Amino acid sequence: MSDTALxxxxxxLGAADAVLNALPLPVIIVxxxxxxxxxxxxxxxxxxxxxxxxxxxxxxxxxxxxxxxxSLVEQVRHRGAAVNEYKxxxxxxxxxxxxxxxxxVAPLPERLDHVVVMLQERTIADKMDRQLTHRGAARSVSALxxxxxxxxxxxxxxxxxxxxxxxxxxxxxxxxLTRLICDEADRIVKLVDRMEVFSDERPVEREPVNIHxxxxxxxxxxxxxxxxxxxxxxxxxxxxxxxxxxxDQLVQVFLNLVKNAAESFGGATAxxxxxxxxxxxxxxxxxxxxxxxxxxxxxxxxxxDNGPGVPDxxxxxxxxxxxxxxxxxxxLGLALVAKIIGDHGGIxxxxxxxxxxxxxxxxxxxxxxGAGPTSA
Ligand SMILES: Nc1ncnc2c1ncn2[C@@H]1O[C@H](COP(=O)(O)OP(=O)(O)OP(=O)(O)O)[C@@H](O)[C@H]1O
Ligand SMILES: [Mg+2]
Numbered sequence: 001m002s003d004t005a006l007x008x009x010x011x012x013l014g015a016a017d018a019v020l021n022a023l024p025l026p027v028i029i030v031x032x033x034x035x036x037x038x039x040x041x042x043x044x045x046x047x048x049x050x051x052x053x054x055x056x057x058x059x060x061x062x063x064x065x066x067x068x069x070x071s072l073v074e075q076v077r078h079r080g081a082a083v084n085e086y087k088x089x090x091x092x093x094x095x096x097x098x099x100x101x102x103x104x105v106a107p108l109p110e111r112l113d114h115v116v117v118m119l120q121e122r123t124i125a126d127k128m129d130r131q132l133t134h135r136g137a138a139r140s141v142s143a144l145x146x147x148x149x150x151x152x153x154x155x156x157x158x159x160x161x162x163x164x165x166x167x168x169x170x171x172x173x174x175x176x177l178t179r180l181i182c183d184e185a186d187r188i189v190k191l192v193d194r195m196e197v198f199s200d201e202r203p204v205e206r207e208p209v210n211i212h213x214x215x216x217x218x219x220x221x222x223x224x225x226x227x228x229x230x231x232x233x234x235x236x237x238x239x240x241x242x243x244x245x246x247x248d249q250l251v252q253v254f255l256n257l258v259k260n261a262a263e264s265f266g267g268a269t270a271x272x273x274x275x276x277x278x279x280x281x282x283x284x285x286x287x288x289x290x291x292x293x294x295x296x297x298x299x300x301x302x303x304x305d306n307g308p309g310v311p312d313x314x315x316x317x318x319x320x321x322x323x324x325x326x327x328x329x330x331x332l333g334l335a336l337v338a339k340i341i342g343d344h345g346g347i348x349x350x351x352x353x354x355x356x357x358x359x360x361x362x363x364x365x366x367x368x369x370g371a372g373p374t375s376a
Contacts, residue, residue: 025118030073032113034058046119059117063090072105073115082106083283087122149196153189160185194332197339198321204343208242208366209250211301215276218254227262227274235277243299244366249340256333257303257359263326264307264357275304281362297346297362304359310352318350 020027026043028036039047039054047054047062054062063069068088076083084104091099101119108114163181170178219232243250258274265272282298310318317323319338324331337359341348346363 025120027116027118028054028059029108030059030115030117032077034060034070034073036062037114043119046121069103069105069117072103073117076105076107076115077113080107080112081283083285084281085285090119149192149199152192156185156189156192191330191332194330194336197336204246204249206244206246206344209245209247211240211243211250211278211299212236212238214247214250215254215278215301218251218258219276221251221255222258222262222274226259227268230262230265230268231273233273233275235275237278237280240278240280240299242366243363245344245363246340249344253337253340253361254301254303256337260333260359261303261305261307261357264305264309266308271306273306275302277302277304295345295364298365299346299363301361301363302358305357306355307357309354309357310350315350315352319348 020040021042023040024042026046027040028043029038031037036054036057036059039051044051044054049057059073060067060070067090068085069090072083072085082105084102086102087100088103089099090101100122102122104118104120106116106118108116160182163178163185167175167178167182215234215236219234223230223232254276258276261274262268277300279300279302280298281300282296285296311325314323314325319334320331321335322331323334338348341361341363344363346361348359348361350357350359352358
């Protein structure tokens, strides 16, 4: 399609074009018949073709056969509403290699039969399958956890009992030592208890849970303890439907995330702020590993902080067990969070930079028939 045709279609050109071309993300406009009518510079780079060449092509020529992008474009044109799709592979024989992208597809306000597609290439770290990594990590500790539970807890209770007996006849100096034995034994039991959760393969008992009640409870716990004096901001969508989950486990998840946020400040200042947000995002559909269907994960819960951010080199391993930068941390917090969210059919991801770190939990919606996740 020529420039003249574009202008007559009243598409934003001129200033809008300059803005589009300055964007680092590939953007293309697709007409009703599937023809590409415009593309920005980033799209030219992405598809390795000039805009003139692109305008002579159909969208289906650029993407793999049967690509979800094609049905998404149709869906958007049909519904007139924007849809996102995450982790779609756009590699073709002509454009091979790792081409995992997030797709943002929206109708063009002036021309509803035209559709704008924005692609967001995933970073290398992101390309590692997040859930696979997390679930694999959780599995790798599960055998170890089961062994630890049996082999360590029993002798430990013996050691603790013996220390308590000794305490009764010990002098003051020795009593400090017996106290030390008990305290350290308690610390190991606590660690083993946390590990035990990983070996628990039983299906979780779930019920419809109001996430706002959970978040309020977590906030109260935090403010009376580790997050004393830290400012909390809550941005809730009050109409959010319930999440089909195990309430206690959800408390554990958000307690861990809020605790990490609070700890990230080092010493909290007047600026330190933790934000809890909930939102409904019906456009999000994801393909889970090992399954062909895409699940809809419309419930979004975020914990944000304005601390220093997660160190870059930690990012790819963030949800692995025993990854910690804290002198007394066990590095089990986020591994546990990932395991619980995975057991609930959801996912967790993290974006982080200085003064802006967000842990985003995406969960399926409660269908009311006890079936759990809705698939699409
Ligand atoms: N909000 C955050 N801001 C900055 N870094 C974070 C944040 N959350 C997690 N991290 C980093 O990720 C690491 C792993 O977190 P995780 O909760 O798994 O373990 P931990 O907090 O170190 O120990 P534990 O939770 O067992 O007490 C932390 O040590 C920290 O370096
Ligand atoms: Mg932690």
